[in-house]
Amino acid sequence: MRTVEKALKLLELFDEAHPSFGLSALARRADIDKATVLRMLQDMAAAGLVEQDPASRNWRLGAGIxxxxxxxxxxxPATGALNPILARLAQETGETAHASLRAGADLGTVGVVESTRSNRVYIEPGLILPLHATASGLAYTAFARPDVPAEVLARPLAAHTAATPTDPATLAARLEMVRASGYACADQTYDADVHGLAMPLFGPDGFAIGALAVATPATRLTADLRRLILSALADAARKATLGMGGRIPDHHRIAA
Amino acid sequence: MRTVEKALKLLELFDEAHPSFGLSALARRADIDKATVLRMLQDMAAAGLVEQDPASRNWRLGAGIxxxxxxxxxxxPATGALNPILARLAQETGETAHASLRAGADLGTVGVVESTRSNRVYIEPGLILPLHATASGLAYTAFARPDVPAEVLARPLAAHTAATPTDPATLAARLEMVRASGYACADQTYDADVHGLAMPLFGPDGFAIGALAVATPATRLTADLRRLILSALADAARKATLGMGGRIPDHHRIAA
DNA sequence: AATGGTCGGTTCATTATTTACACCAATGTT
DNA sequence: AACATTGGTGTAAATAATGAACCGACCATT
Incomplete structure (x- = not known):
């Protein structure tokens, strides 16, 4: 594998539960020799992508980011316009709203506003959303440039739950449904007990660049709540697309 | 040079004036063969650090960031706590306030609140501040871990203006002054016509991790304004350090 | 204290990756 | 229509990445 790619893959190992690593731990987790990992970390530190805590000698994401x-x-500008829209979406629906943009192979979460209810979906900052297993991923993929769905269908499709579509034909059918309806739903395909509803965010060329989504505890999603979410989502997605300078394709319709 | 380091250096070529590049332009600017640059960009795109605009085929910073x-x-948490402090600092002094953290070899700007006056200092987002040529750099270096000033003094010191200290002995003397006074000032050492006053931000171990600064048009800095800025800065820097979980060393005193 | 384990970091010969040159087709420009 | 420049590809040659062994430091157990 390309060296640069391998080095940057190290960054994906950091998440909310693991904000910093010792050298050996990181090497073990990445399955790369620690001498190699050290050199990569030093190179990334020179660019400010990571930094080493002088006291613990642990490595964490750097201020250069x-x-x-x-x-x-x-x-x-994207997140600036997104946050107030997410806040309103969460307030109107009473559920957790989040936005994501294509970043590398999948979608990266760039904004979350949580539901205020005690039983709510928690989305960790910077979570990576697989394109085939989340409502956001489906909404994005269905309306992205044509090479995107083609590439996704050719991937190995990892099963995150029993409901995850792992068969390309199944996935293709779902994408077709998303295109027809204008929105995506994913019932416990990534996390058990979480139901996602998502709509695409469009870039200036009229192709999707990300998605806006509302996540609910699966047991709470009644037909009424679903209607409420879809209506609020449609409005929010339209505003978000326009706020980021995107263009909604002329033929785009939402058939809830 | 290490490949990863070279690839990440490409990121430093992006700034406000050059938010995106064509392949050839980037290769020319980085002085690297374009075949090499292309592979690097593709690797970085896989990690979401850069992305290619499908229409223009230009490359820009990616959503993965x-x-x-x-x-x-x-x-x-850093910038979250910093912004209100910067806003107040700018409001109290009437001048542009900015914060920076060590990132790679220099300081990276992580927050700016501009003065509201018509003649004001503009600091572009993400500006890199050289450690030897800016007030922020001096304030940081003087109070950073001891290996930092040692390394800075051993660097080649580029002259950004006629007033930039380029002689290690001169620089060492200035650092000593900063340590004695608790603040740094830099009169047109980076930009002509800009005078900077800065104080260090401390990390949990009591060593500097960045700096808080106020930049004024050089002609406007009267003795009175200087006093006002230093007093506001001292308060802001203390709050910012504590807000980020840092510790101010016991012996630290500001002698304005 | 002595032991054994782990840590971060270094070294160096081997190897595999990166590199740069030439080349291509497509798109503007003059 | 000739020309220059663009993004991108393929190749052999050269360089940089690799990983096993090793080091001293640290930390629990014994």
Missing amino acids: LRLARLREAAF | LRLARLREAAF
């Missing part, structure tokens, strides 16, 4: 994020936002 | 930034903030 914040700098890059500011630059990206300045050039291509 | 936003995801990583969220993770970093969740694990190590």
